[in-house]
Amino acid sequence: MRWAWLCAVALLLPCDAAWAQDDAVVITAVRNPVAKSYRRMVAGMERFEKRHHLAPEAPLRFKLLPRNRKTRMEGVTVAIEARSFGTPLEVAPDHTFTVPRDAAALKEDASVMPNRKAGTMTWRAEIRTPGLPPNTRRLGDLRLECEVGMEARLTSNTRPVLFGLIDALAREGPEYCHRASPRYLFFADHPLWSVTLVSGARREVLSVDRLYGGASRDPEWKEDLPYCDCEVLMDRAYFLPLGDTSWPDDTLVSFEYMDS
Amino acid sequence: MTRTVLAFAACVCLGACALPQRKTAQDAPLRPGEVLSAQAAKEVVAIGRSTKADVRAALGQAVLIDFDSGYEVWVYRERLTDKAAPPATELVLLFAPSGVLTKMRVTERSPA
Numbered sequence: 001m002r003w004a005w006l007c008a009v010a011l012l013l014p015c016d017a018a019w020a021q022d023d024a025v026v027i028t029a030v031r032n033p034v035a036k037s038y039r040r041m042v043a044g045m046e047r048f049e050k051r052h053h054l055a056p057e058a059p060l061r062f063k064l065l066p067r068n069r070k071t072r073m074e075g076v077t078v079a080i081e082a083r084s085f086g087t088p089l090e091v092a093p094d095h096t097f098t099v100p101r102d103a104a105a106l107k108e109d110a111s112v113m114p115n116r117k118a119g120t121m122t123w124r125a126e127i128r129t130p131g132l133p134p135n136t137r138r139l140g141d142l143r144l145e146c147e148v149g150m151e152a153r154l155t156s157n158t159r160p161v162l163f164g165l166i167d168a169l170a171r172e173g174p175e176y177c178h179r180a181s182p183r184y185l186f187f188a189d190h191p192l193w194s195v196t197l198v199s200g201a202r203r204e205v206l207s208v209d210r211l212y213g214g215a216s217r218d219p220e221w222k223e224d225l226p227y228c229d230c231e232v233l234m235d236r237a238y239f240l241p242l243g244d245t246s247w248p249d250d251t252l253v254s255f256e257y258m259d260s
Numbered sequence: 261m262t263r264t265v266l267a268f269a270a271c272v273c274l275g276a277c278a279l280p281q282r283k284t285a286q287d288a289p290l291r292p293g294e295v296l297s298a299q300a301a302k303e304v305v306a307i308g309r310s311t312k313a314d315v316r317a318a319l320g321q322a323v324l325i326d327f328d329s330g331y332e333v334w335v336y337r338e339r340l341t342d343k344a345a346p347p348a349t350e351l352v353l354l355f356a357p358s359g360v361l362t363k364m365r366v367t368e369r370s371p372a
Binding site for chain 1: 323325327328329331333335347350352354362363365367
């Protein structure tokens with residue numbers, strides 16, 4: 001019986017396509033898009049306001065990143081898609097964007113939806129204090145990025161158990177970021193050679209265990225890779241000791257890149 | 261009686277000789293990615309000259325992380341003593357896509 005239904009649907013498909021062609025319908029929507037809940041993203045924005053003291057001079061943006069080798073980032077658009085309306089968002093050349101507050105979008109439980117299929121991109125919060133030295137980030141900014149990312153559920157890992165511990169991300173909230181060594185993945189701007197924490201005279205080069213998604217401790221890392229939203233960003237991925245309060249928020253996270 | 265005591269003592273001595281000697285962790289052969297001293301290992305390789313084959317011949321198999329870009333990160337960790345807690349002091353090497361060593365560092369073990 002099920003096969004009969006499938007055959008019927010298959011027979012109807014060419015007719016449907018021909019109808020679409022005749023009427024010159026331009027379809028811009030993507031089937032199974034890589035969408036996030038608007039409500040969750042607003043919750044992330046509220047977290048940012050509540051904890052803005054971690055990064056008092058930085059604005060909040062959201063960022064889209066490639067999720068697999070086939071992903072093309074050129075021409076990415078993002079819109080708030082609700083039942084009764086859609087609002088396009090402005091995407092900057094670095095693939096960051098802001099999300100406006102909209103009562104109607106909240107009421108209709110809208111989605112924030114790029115023009116890409118699920119599994120092709122991942123998301124992060126982008127909180128950057130302006131005026132920092134080149135190749136550095138500020139630890140307080142990254143602490144807040146983690147909290148917003150966890151609140152808005154921006155990570156896109158597709159297997160509950162990954163690299164041993166990442167499954168915690170699927171269940172935990174922003175408090176996860178207060179652990180001494182949370183495995184919340186950050187991505188540097190270029191492939192990483194080393195990451196150093198600098199606070200006054202105190203310096204600490206992070207162990208390679210905290211780089212590349214912890215691959216140096218996981219012989220099976222290549223098998224897990226397709227399920228991690230770090231799949232094509234592995235050489236830029238790092239963890240930080242976010243919950244180690246001996247490092248103040250003004251600590252600089254300094255990067256040395258592979259090709260520098 | 262004396263004969264019995266002597267026989268017992270002889271058995272104990274022979275038994276002790278037959279038991280395998282207990283080795284410490286430091287006596288065991290190095291595992292892949294393990295070195296006795298990261299600093300000493302660093303001295304036997306040279307940035308801009310050493311190839312992957314050179315390093316493998318000198319230090320043995322590393323923990324290897326290879327990327328699509330052609331870069332490879334090789335990691336050697338000092339063997340931990342029985343009482344030391346991880347992380348171990350590590351020697352990290354970066355090979356360019358050409359296969360030549362381009363960067364290296366020793367990261368000392370953080371105090372617990």
